[in-house]
Amino acid sequence: MKLYITAGSPYARMARIVILEKGLESRVEIVTAQTRLADSPYYRINPSGRVPYLIRDDGVGLEESVVICAYLDHIDGKPAFDLPAGDQAWEARRLEGLARSMMDGLAVWGREIVRPLDERSPTVLEHEAHRSERMADLWEAEIGHPLMRGPLNLAQITLACGLGLEARNPDLRWRPGHPKLSAWFDRLAARPSFAATAPPGASVTTGVPPDQESQETFGSGASWRP
Numbered sequence: 001m002k003l004y005i006t007a008g009s010p011y012a013r014m015a016r017i018v019i020l021e022k023g024l025e026s027r028v029e030i031v032t033a034q035t036r037l038a039d040s041p042y043y044r045i046n047p048s049g050r051v052p053y054l055i056r057d058d059g060v061g062l063e064e065s066v067v068i069c070a071y072l073d074h075i076d077g078k079p080a081f082d083l084p085a086g087d088q089a090w091e092a093r094r095l096e097g098l099a100r101s102m103m104d105g106l107a108v109w110g111r112e113i114v115r116p117l118d119e120r121s122p123t124v125l126e127h128e129a130h131r132s133e134r135m136a137d138l139w140e141a142e143i144g145h146p147l148m149r150g151p152l153n154l155a156q157i158t159l160a161c162g163l164g165l166e167a168r169n170p171d172l173r174w175r176p177g178h179p180k181l182s183a184w185f186d187r188l189a190a191r192p193s194f195a196a197t198a199p200p201g202a203s204v205t206t207g208v209p210p211d212q213e214s215q216e217t218f219g220s221g222a223s224w225r226p
């Protein structure tokens with residue numbers, strides 16, 4: 001299989017974490033894609049141009065981090081990250097939805113800060129900054145939930161990948177006033193699969209989109225070129 005990623009993508013990081021957690025490194029080649037580039041050859045592989053994108057062994061491509069994570073998790077027939085069923089099912093989905101909502105907002109913010117200065121929208125920047133503050137307050141209250149403390153699951157992975165965008169956005173300061181969330185994040189960030197996939201630091205002053213900062217190829221060293 002091949003997983004197309006960029007080093008800074010929080011969505012791709014989720015899939016990379018699942019690969020490491022499930023010990024699938026030898027089965028999945030990780031390839032850096034050139035996103036957000038006119039006429040990128042990557043568009044011939046994945047017309048949407050987004051990452052993550054998984055090409056299965058049968059040649060079929062999968063998009064969407066949640067779908068890819070679930071597929072990788074189920075490959076060995078022993079899924080570890082499925083959200084629980086029964087009484088906890090809606091709680092788990094509620095938490096995963098909140099984590100996804102925060103991450104989506106942070107991703108929009110991250111894209112805005114790497115546009116050329118005269119193309120950045122102050123309205124979007126302000127809107128996303130305020131959303132992140134509200135979501136950090138919300139998570140400070142929710143982070144004690146048993147599902148956020150128990151065995152690793154998709155809600156935890158999503159939230160941690162979102163919060164990890166602090167490395168990419170100097171204006172994202174979710175830690176002050178949120179000691180429980182900070183302690184939770186630091187504990188998870190120390191886990192080997194999270195440490196190995198930590199996003200590279202920001203270079204917003206250069207105006208280089210984060211998706212294109214690193215041309216480093218992870219894993220086997222193969223390139224994205226068809």
Ligand SMILES: N[C@@H](CCC(=O)N[C@@H](CS)C(=O)NCC(=O)O)C(=O)O
Pocket residue numbers: 008009010011012035036048049050051052063064065066107211
């Ligand atoms: N909903 C998608 C979001 C994926 C996404 O937005 N990826 C960004 C990188 S963080 C991307 O590929 N952007 C390139 C583009 O928009 O052309 C998922 O969960 O996988």
